[in-house]
Amino acid sequence: MTTLSAPAVPALLDLLRNDGYAFVTHDAMRPLLDRASGLDDWNEFAASWNDLAPDAYLAAHGRYRRRRHATFSAVPGSPVTPEPHQPHYQALKYNTLQGDIERWFEPVLPTIAASASMRSILRFCHDFFGALAPGVPRWHVEVHQFRIEANAQTAGEPTPEGSHRDGVDYVLVLLVDRHNIASGTTTIHAPDGRLLGDFTLTRPLDCALIDDPRVFHGVTPVTPLDASEPAHRDVLVVTFRAAPPAIADLV
Known part of the structure; x- marks a missing residue:
C-alpha cells in the first residue's frame, strides 16, 4: 500500500507550487487526515450525504444536485472556527450560470460540522494551504456537501458551468462515495484552455487539491452503470x- 509519509508532504506542496494541482489517492490521504482528529466517525459523516437538500438554484437545469453549505474562519495557530450561516456568493466571471447572486443553501448539520472527520479535513486544509500562503492572517473557509444524481434519462453534471475557477485561493475536493456511476473525470486546464491533466476520484478519500487562481477545473457528467438502480457521486x-x-x- 502506498502512503504519503510526513517527509512526502513537502513534495505535495511542491506539486501545488509547480503544477497548480495535485491528485492524492485515498491511501495517501488517509494518514494525512489521521494526524488531526482522525476519521473514527467516518461512517456517520458519509451517511449525512443521504440527508442533503435539493439545489433549488439549478431548477432550470434539472434537479440532479443536492447540497448543504457551511462557513468557517481560520487564523494561524488556532483551530478552524465555525461562522454564522451565510449565503454562498460567486462573481459572474467565475460562475456564468449563477454568478452575482446570493445563494442560500441548507446548512451543514451541526453534528456533521463539528464531527471529528470534518475537523480533520479542515485542519489538514488549514495546515496545508497555510504552508502555501504563510502571509495570510485570516482565511474565509467554505464547505460544500454535494450529491450529484444520475438516471437513465438524465446525466448528472457535477460542474454545469463547465471548466471554471471558483474565485478563491485554494480548493480541496474529497470523494466521499460513488455508487453505480460511470465517468465523473476531473479535468485540469490552463487559462488558455489547454488540458493539463485528468483523473477520476473512484474511492472514498481520493482527493484533488487545486490552486484556483492558476488553473481551471471541471468534472465530466456522470451516468448510471445500471439504469434501473439509483446512481450518485458524493463529494x-x-x-x-x-x-x-x-x-x-484598518483604523
Whole structure:
C-alpha cells in the first residue's frame, strides 16, 4: 500500500507550487487526515450525504444536485472556527450560470460540522494551504456537501458551468462515495484552455487539491452503470480564500 509519509508532504506542496494541482489517492490521504482528529466517525459523516437538500438554484437545469453549505474562519495557530450561516456568493466571471447572486443553501448539520472527520479535513486544509500562503492572517473557509444524481434519462453534471475557477485561493475536493456511476473525470486546464491533466476520484478519500487562481477545473457528467438502480457521486468541497482585513485592523 502506498502512503504519503510526513517527509512526502513537502513534495505535495511542491506539486501545488509547480503544477497548480495535485491528485492524492485515498491511501495517501488517509494518514494525512489521521494526524488531526482522525476519521473514527467516518461512517456517520458519509451517511449525512443521504440527508442533503435539493439545489433549488439549478431548477432550470434539472434537479440532479443536492447540497448543504457551511462557513468557517481560520487564523494561524488556532483551530478552524465555525461562522454564522451565510449565503454562498460567486462573481459572474467565475460562475456564468449563477454568478452575482446570493445563494442560500441548507446548512451543514451541526453534528456533521463539528464531527471529528470534518475537523480533520479542515485542519489538514488549514495546515496545508497555510504552508502555501504563510502571509495570510485570516482565511474565509467554505464547505460544500454535494450529491450529484444520475438516471437513465438524465446525466448528472457535477460542474454545469463547465471548466471554471471558483474565485478563491485554494480548493480541496474529497470523494466521499460513488455508487453505480460511470465517468465523473476531473479535468485540469490552463487559462488558455489547454488540458493539463485528468483523473477520476473512484474511492472514498481520493482527493484533488487545486490552486484556483492558476488553473481551471471541471468534472465530466456522470451516468448510471445500471439504469434501473439509483446512481450518485458524493463529494466534499472545501475552499480557502484570504479574508479581507477586519475593520478594526484598518483604523
